[in-house]
Amino acid sequence: MEEEKAQDASQENEMVVSASLSLRALIHRDVAAATQCGLEAWHSTIGGCLEALAPLQLLELEKAFHLYLSAFASGTAGEGEQLIVAARESAILGFCGFEGRSGYLSDLWVSLAWQGKGVGLALVEATRRSMRDLGRDFLTLEVLAQNTCARAFYKKQGFVETGRCVKYDPVLKRKLMKISMMQRL
Secondary structure, three states: OHHHHHHHHHHHHHHHHHHHOEEEEOOHHHHHHHHHHHHHHHHHHOOOOOOOOOHHHHHHHHHHHHHHHHHHHHOOOOOOEEEEEEEEOOEEEEEEEEEOOOOEEEEEEEOHHHOOOOHHHHHHHHHHHHHHHOOOOEEEEEEEOOOHHHHHHHHHOOOEEEEEEEEEEOOOOEEEEEEEEEEEO
16 A cells, blocks of 8 residues: 555646656757756766776766757757757756767766656657657667666666677777667667
8 A cells, every 4th residue: 555655646746847858959058057056966877886996987977968069059060969958937857868870878867866757768768759750760879788767767668778899988988888779679
């Protein structure tokens, strides 16, 4: 009985988040808030999976988020690249970047306070819709092997593992084990 009440309350919370959630393109005034959202999400998910970063590496990570997001805000992102933010009033709750031509989901970051509340799901659903509109029949991504929460999230969304490889991360300046995943749309 208590478990059912908790599940009902959780579902109500997700519905409320969905009703007040705005999914839209990133605009210039969002860049600073989205950068902080990305950093917070990174620290809450990937940061715990890796050995500690030096202060200079953390600054480089912040700069990388800022440059990545600024490219979308200024219209200079690569051809076919898109970015969707999840906002509630003026707060950025998360964002998702993808490449429409290849069907690749490059980034999904959700603020720690909003993880598990339907924001990531809403962003993935919006990406799926965009991919279908572009005539894509699949969505691919790579996830850090140690990021078990993200792997479980993607698996729950219907993604399946298609391979593993070690890749060099130029921002973190280290090799990382990545898992490739795919979902048919």
